[in-house]
Amino acid sequence: MNKLRETRKIKGLTLKEVAEDTGISEQVLSYYEREEREPKKETWIKLADYYDVPVAYLMGLPSGLVEYIDQLGYLNFEKLHEFIIKWANDRKIINPKNVSKQFMKVTEELGEIAEGINKNNREQIKDSLGDIMVTLVILAQDLNLDLLDCLNSAYRVIQDRKGKTINGVFVKESDLHK
Template identity: 45%
Template sequence: MIDYSYLIQEVMAWADERKISAPENLTKQALKLGEEYGELIEAVLKKKPDQFKDSVGDMQVVMIILCQQYGVDYEQCLRDAYRVIENRKGKTENGVFIKESDM
C-alpha cells in the first residue's frame, strides 16, 4: 500500500508540473473544490458509489493543492482538526452531531 504522505507529495509534484499550484491560481482551485463538492452531493443523492469515491479523491487532490498554494501542511490541518474534535462532547440529532457548546 502507498503511504499517505507519499501520495500528498506526489499530488503536489503533479500540480507543480502543470503549474496548477501557482499562488495566483488559489481562487481557481477554491472554485474547483466547489465543483467537486457538487459532484459529491450528486453522487450521494443519486446513490452512485463510483462517482462518490471519485469525488472524495478529487476533493482531496484539490485540498492538497490549495494547502500547497496557501503554504500550509495538509496533514497538519487534518491533525489539528482531529485534535479539536477528538474529545468533543455533544449529541447527534437527525444524523447531525451538535457539539455541547451549541446546545
C-alpha cells in the same frame, strides 16, 4: 509535448479522428493535450484503451513511480500527499495567485459528489471524494499550508469534544445549551 499529444501523433491520428472514435469533443481533447484541463479517471482509461497504452504511460508518470506504486499496491496518505504535490508542481498548477480558481475546483468537485450521493452512484462518490482530496491538497499548497498539518490541528480540536448526535449530525456540547 505531453504524452496525450505525443501518443496521438505517434499513432498518426488527428484530433478529429480521436474525437469521432472516442466521443470526446475535439475542443476538450485539445484542452487535455495543452494541459489546460485534466481528464477524469474514466477519460484517462478510455484514452489509454483507445491508444492501447498503459494509463500511467499516457499520464506521463515516471516509470520508477509506476513501478513503486505497482510494488506497493497502495500508498499511505502521506505518500499520496507528496505525489499529488509533485504532480501539481510538474504541471505548474500550484500558484498562490490561483487560490480563488483552485477553490472553485474544490466546489466543482463538491457538486459532483452531491450528484453521486443523489443518484446513489458509489463509483462517482468514490471518484469525487478522491478528486476533492486532490483539490484540497493543491489549495493548501496555494495557501502555503500543509493539509496534513491542517488535519492534525482539526483533530486536536475535536478529539475530546463532547456532544450529542441529533438526526445524524453531531452537535457539540456548547451548542446544545443555546
